[in-house]
Amino acid sequence: MGDGASSFTSGIPELLVLRLIQEREMYGYELVQAIRDRSDDAIAFGEGVIYPLLHALEQGGALSSRRKSVNGRSRVYYVLTAAGARRLADLASTWTRLADAVRTILSGEDHALAL
Amino acid sequence: MGDGASSFTSGIPELLVLRLIQEREMYGYELVQAIRDRSDDAIAFGEGVIYPLLHALEQGGALSSRRKSVNGRSRVYYVLTAAGARRLADLASTWTRLADAVRTILSGEDHALAL
DNA sequence: GGTATATACCTTGGAGTGATAGGTATATGG
DNA sequence: CCATATACCTATCACTCCAAGGTATATACC
Numbered sequence: 111m112g113d114g115a116s117s118f119t120s121g122i123p124e125l126l127v128l129r130l131i132q133e134r135e136m137y138g139y140e141l142v143q144a145i146r147d148r149s150d151d152a153i154a155f156g157e158g159v160i161y162p163l164l165h166a167l168e169q170g171g172a173l174s175s176r177r178k179s180v181n182g183r184s185r186v187y188y189v190l191t192a193a194g195a196r197r198l199a200d201l202a203s204t205w206t207r208l209a210d211a212v213r214t215i216l217s218g219e220d221h222a223l224a225l
Numbered sequence: 226m227g228d229g230a231s232s233f234t235s236g237i238p239e240l241l242v243l244r245l246i247q248e249r250e251m252y253g254y255e256l257v258q259a260i261r262d263r264s265d266d267a268i269a270f271g272e273g274v275i276y277p278l279l280h281a282l283e284q285g286g287a288l289s290s291r292r293k294s295v296n297g298r299s300r301v302y303y304v305l306t307a308a309g310a311r312r313l314a315d316l317a318s319t320w321t322r323l324a325d326a327v328r329t330i331l332s333g334e335d336h337a338l339a340l
Numbered sequence: 341g342g343t344a345t346a347t348a349c350c351t352t353g354g355a356g357t358g359a360t361a362g363g364t365a366t367a368t369g370g
Numbered sequence: 371c372c373a374t375a376t377a378c379c380t381a382t383c384a385c386t387c388c389a390a391g392g393t394a395t396a397t398a399c400c
Contacts, residue, residue: 253350254347254348272348272350273351276349276351277350277351280350296347298347300347300348300349301348
């Protein structure tokens with residue numbers, strides 16, 4: 111699993127969640143809306159995607175959480191760990207490479223272009 | 226399944242295969258290598274991805290095939306149908322929208338930016 | 341002539357991801 | 371007081387891709 115050219119089954123939820131939390135600590139419900147808002151409705155993950163993902167990321171050591179009470183409401187805020195930052199950098203670079211490759215093929219450009 | 230904001234489970238193999246065949250008729254084995262070549266190894270689908278996909282696309286009416294013998298070798302060439310062209314346009318626009326959204330969020334830009 | 345590699349097609353089985361659909365509880369607005 | 375928004379959570383299903391294997395012919399090498 112993972113020589114670099116394989117396995118790109120999106121991972122977009124993970125990528126976006128890590129990226130957003132990198133900016134500032136956030137909680138699940140907030141992430142669901144932030145993704146929808148910032149993507150202008152192009153991307154909309156349900157809570158059924160985000161919450162399990164947050165738990166997996168925390169268990170994997172990419173995130174850590176603390177419970178905070180706001181307005182009598184209990185929220186679980188997540189922050190990025192050092193490992194999470196590395197994971198993010200990795201996913202982002204993989205994504206960029208992939209997106210560039212797709213764009214190149216879509217545009218009909220040839221592979222071997224002169225430097 | 227398909228209101229526009231959901232279901233983006235990549236579909237990259239389908240998108241790329243349709244796009245390549247749009248340029249000229251191609252056969253399965255050729256597609257496997259063309260994708261690897263043009264993406265500079267960023268994307269590499271095995272034959273186990275391409276062949277079943279080609280069959281599904283033909284059954285769905287997006288492609289049609291004809292058998293041709295070259296050098297005593299039997300190849301199955303695929304061409305795009307009108308329905309396939311529509312499907313391609315659809316996937317391409319969905320992909321572009323998605324990729325733009327991801328890029329926006331990765332870059333940390335805000336959603337509501339003045340025009 | 342024999343063996344390895346490249347070409348060219350194919351299918352089966354499994355793994356992982358995300359989408360749907362639920363389920364709980366508290367605050368706010370009408 | 372009832373509906374909606376906030377905020378958390380899980381279970382299940384479907385789908386897509388990936389790995390692995392299986393067949394057969396042509397070509398290159400020794």
